[in-house]
Amino acid sequence: MASRSHVDVNERRLRPIYDCLDNGNNKKAIQEADKVLKKQKDLACAKVLKALALLRMGRLPEGNAILAEVHKSEPMEEQTLNAMSICYKETHQYTSIASLYEAAARQQPANEDILSCLFMAHVRLGNYRDQQRTAMALHKCRPNKNPYYFWAVMSIVMQAHADEKLGRTMYLPLAERMTKKYIQEEKIEAEAEILLYLIILELQEKWEECLTVLDGPLGAQLGNELNLRETKLAIVCTKLEKWDRVNIIYKQLLNHTPDDWAFWLTYLDSGFHMVDGGFVCNGAEGDDGEKKSASEADHSTELMWAYISEKISAMENSAQLRGPYLARLEFLRRLLDRKLDLANTVGSALQHLQGYFDLFGHKSCCHGDMTLFFDMLSEREQDELISHMREVVDLDSAAGVLQYPKDVNQLTRHLVCLQAARTMGKHRLFTLEETLALSQDLLLLYRDGLNFGKELLSTDLQYSDNYLLLATHLLLDAWQKTGNDIHLWQAIVYLELGIRESTSNFQFKLLLIRLYCFKGVFGPCPALYDGMEIKHIMNDTLGYIASNHVIRLGHFMEAGTMYSTIASEHLMSSYKFGSFGRIQEFVKFQERLDNSLQYQSAATEKMLLDLIMQTDRHYSAEIAIDYMNVHPLTDQPIDVSKICDNRDITIALCWDPPHILNIEETIKASREEEVSNVDESKEKLWSTVKDSAGELRMDSGQGLLRDVNGKRQLDSSTLESLVASVETISYLTILAGVCNRGLKSLKDRCAKKNKKNKGPSTSQHPVFDNFNQLVTELSAITKELHQVAAGLDPVFSSIDIASLRLADIPEQEVLQREAERLVWSKVERSVQQSSREVCEVLHHKQFYLNTLLL
């Protein structure tokens, strides 16, 4: 009782400190802590809470000093340990959490709470061996609690993950034995434990044993996840090449859900394995169950055909599912691949695709489904399919008069038809005039289609949005074909119009960002990017869309805010909830995040950016570099082979033909390009030094405008090379600062010597003069660049960007003209912002350089 009341007193005294910390009032928290410490100078928890407040105020050395002192005293009361873990977590000192609890556990080896905190601390660090040791200690402490025992088993499995060879020979067999022991003693309590056993068997590829488990009483207990036992069984039977069983399992699953594509694929896979392998239905395995199942498997093409036909006819007079129809096409493909006669009975791909469009053309996913089978068609058949689709759509312009859809279904069918024609490469055969004419028609169709969507919410997409997207794709075709920017600006105007009607269409925004960046206009991009509410992990997969251009286009301020880091605390909950299957998945996921291309290049770019932005004198450059915590001699270089490209390149809708839109190739090429960027950036600083200063001088006569075909067009290359020069000047200035440090002390010493000698003043060593000359030259270049940058500002220059009108927009197109004006004013503002930011950076460099003369 006495000790309890003692704790209560402490709790009451500490309460005000906790309250202040919770309210973010760190200063007051320190005062409160000091008050308590005056009464009880050894109260460890009060000290730690004071440290926490100090850390949160950014007073790291003071906070860490207190922590170190308390750490040394090896505290063991829960409250202090908790508070210390918070301090360490907030300052990312994860190893200290482990050593803290390690010490506490030494003193109280039977304390379950301390041990489980210690276990989690090891999990956070990925110390599998220590995890195992701690879990076993927990098990000894509470032998009746199953989870602790299986924490140990899982920790052994993770050691196998880290060391594959020892995993096979030692860790996995050990884990298997440990689990078996519990099974034999009938101590298994949870589904998670059975699943862990299966994981261990799978990792050792012991498929027969897996099958025994799944078929036995343990397998019957797997009911938590939908179809889990069935799909696991099918995977195991696939490994064992028991195709008949696989086939039956998927048949049963398909009877329940005839629309599942993965089920259909494996059903056909297993069926054709039996066809190819000459399956004999004789029940060779011997036992009754096998014989029975063998007789039910669809081991011939005829049986599969009957099954598919049955599923299709079962849908007569009821809801039409896409699955069985697409399964029929996939079945036909496999028959044709094998040149089997049954193909003639099944029919032709053309006939089935036509039928598919008739049934599902009004669903927007129809195009994606059909493209899977376009390669089964000859060119003539492709044309035939398109003309059939056009007939069904019934919108071909009569006598040059454009026909409009009468309802959303007809509109969707029309879109599917247009997309199919594009995927088949029909648009690439167009002349420039045909391309532009179709684009114009699509714009009109888009506008008319808006009438169907008047009731839609602002969060919905307009039914006709994809007309507009197709229209811009055609304009971009024209742009690529002719190189004439007019088409590109026209596409931008279309998309700006589209966003007004359909404010949440992210396809419009994604494309707009890309097109603006093409033209060196970054200004409108952050608002578009933010408008899509891209956050957290999406920054990793989509961040490339905007962040790659931020610096390149002179928008320095934006750059600092786009990058964020990712934290991980999730492994611990997998142990807590016994979802062992997730642990390896999480570890792999974490590796993908840690090695993310976007993250690595963002981190590097951020440092380079800080060197440009946060340096207006040498002292500030030193602070910026200190803060980066870079240690060239000891830091591991980025392992390029491990870099993961997490970018989502496929996000933008595109209906281009597969041979043009080779996504895998594009990703590969782009990845290589990006990786080499990351790799080079370390040397970037040095290589730029090698550039002679003379090359930096810009041709100031070259402005932002360029004459093309007698028309003035915006030329963003000036801006790009200006920014590149500014970057170089910034780095050179810092290097000059470093030289200045060395030379200055040398000069001081020379001066002292001269004074001592009192001889005739010897002339200065040429190195000082050379250095001064370099600084003067850099200064002159900076000044020149400053003039160029200031000249770009439309306010100070005579350039009238608004005069870059697209002459093609007719007078009566009020909306388009308005959208165009908006585009040009955005361009103007963006150029202005670029100019001002570049000027400010150069201003700082000028200041910096002035302090460097010896």
Next chain:
Amino acid sequence: MTTIRPFRCEDLFRFNNVNLDPLTETYGLPFYMQYLAHWPEYFQVLESPNGIIMGYIMGKAEGSGEQWHGHVTALSVAPEFRRLGLAGKLMNGLEEISERKWCYFVDLFVRVSNKVAVAMYEKLGYSVYRRVLEYYSGDVDEDAFGKFLVKISLHLVLVNL
């Protein structure tokens, strides 16, 4: 035609076409991880034949005693794949899992302004049992929807509604 399968971590790298929808919230990673670790059976994803993520559902089982119930945390289908009844399919799966876990009912929250979703849930047999004010930031209110699972003895239903 669609593939329904358990959601995996790596799907987080590819669910942009679903999450760029303005009514679909993107949470911090720990949130998804927590669901994957704690209620993996409640986190299902739909994949199209050409490998695109069409939508997903994320839920959990919680509460004690008569309040033990399934909860839908997030349900979303990408714009391209709407009007195919996919959301209903995902909801059926969640209800089935909840029944297996002996849940008494399933509930979920939806913005009042999200008329399409409201209509869909009503069609699936859900009804509003509570309106929550100022749950989302901004000035939109939301309704709590609930549905009692079929297998539950009736007197419990009456007590709770």
